Amino acid sequence: MSDETRLREKICRMAQSLFDRGLTCGSSGNISARTADGGLLVTPTGSTMGDLDPARLSLFDADGRFVSGDKPTKEMPLHEAFYRTRGTTGAVVHLHSTHSVAYSMLPDVDPDDVLPPLTAYSVMRLGRVKLLPYFMPGDPAMGAAVAELGGTRPAVILANHGPVVAGKDLDAAVFATEELEETAKLAMLLRRESPRMLTADQVRALRERYPLD
Incomplete structure (x- = not known):
């Protein structure tokens, strides 16, 4: 089995896991995920992450030219912006x-x-998450807004839309996206309380020990 075939199957397997758990x-x-030769594999537009076909x-x-498969997601500008501005990006996950x-x-x-x-894990895996304004789905301005961050943020949330997270590989991007959703869930559960959050010193120590590439 080739590296590309394994990656295709892994994308579909992880997408189905996210779907089955109600994360989209x-x-x-x-x-999207980088192939070994520098290309990209991307989930198609209008497809459900619960029933993707690897083929x-x-x-x-590697030059960004469409080669084969179904028409890609209309959110390609989001993905391209992370690959362009964060050289360590090997995969990007966008959920609702x-x-x-x-x-x-x-x-x-x-x-x-x-x-x-x-x-600790939200700090370690996400850093400071930027909230971007609302854009109409598919608007190329979403990608421009990510690009304007200059690669300084591996994760953003699009207002009234959902998170977009970059990672060094598919595992890292998926795990960080799951961490973002769990942190947002905790924040919602604790919204009317006064939770004991990590202190500024504790956050600083985590960022120093676990820097995000």
Whole structure:
């Protein structure tokens, strides 16, 4: 089995896991991942992550030219912006996960650091998550907004839309996306409480010990 075939199957397997656990629904959400030769495999537009066909994933070559498969997701500008500005990016995951979307709508969140420091793992895997404004789905301006961050953030949440997370490989991107959703869920559960969050010193120590590439 070739590396590309293994990657195709892994994308579909992880996409189905996300779908089965309710982290995305219907035909929402998309995934892309670097191939060994520098190309990209991307989930197709209008497809459900619960029933992807490995052979029909959209394939791009290392120069960004469409090679084969179904038409790619209309959110390609989001993915391309991360690959262009973060040289360590090996995969990008975009979901419409419920708690992340809900948290993006709250009026008093900090758009420069939207998630509170509730657990060590959110700090280690996500860093400071940027809240971007609302864009119409498929609007290329979403990619421009990510590019304007200059590769400084591996994760963003699109207001009223959902998270977009880059990782060094598919595992890292998926795990970080799951961590983002769980942190948003915790934040929603604790919204009317006064939780003991990590201190500034604890957050600083985590960022120093576990820097994000």
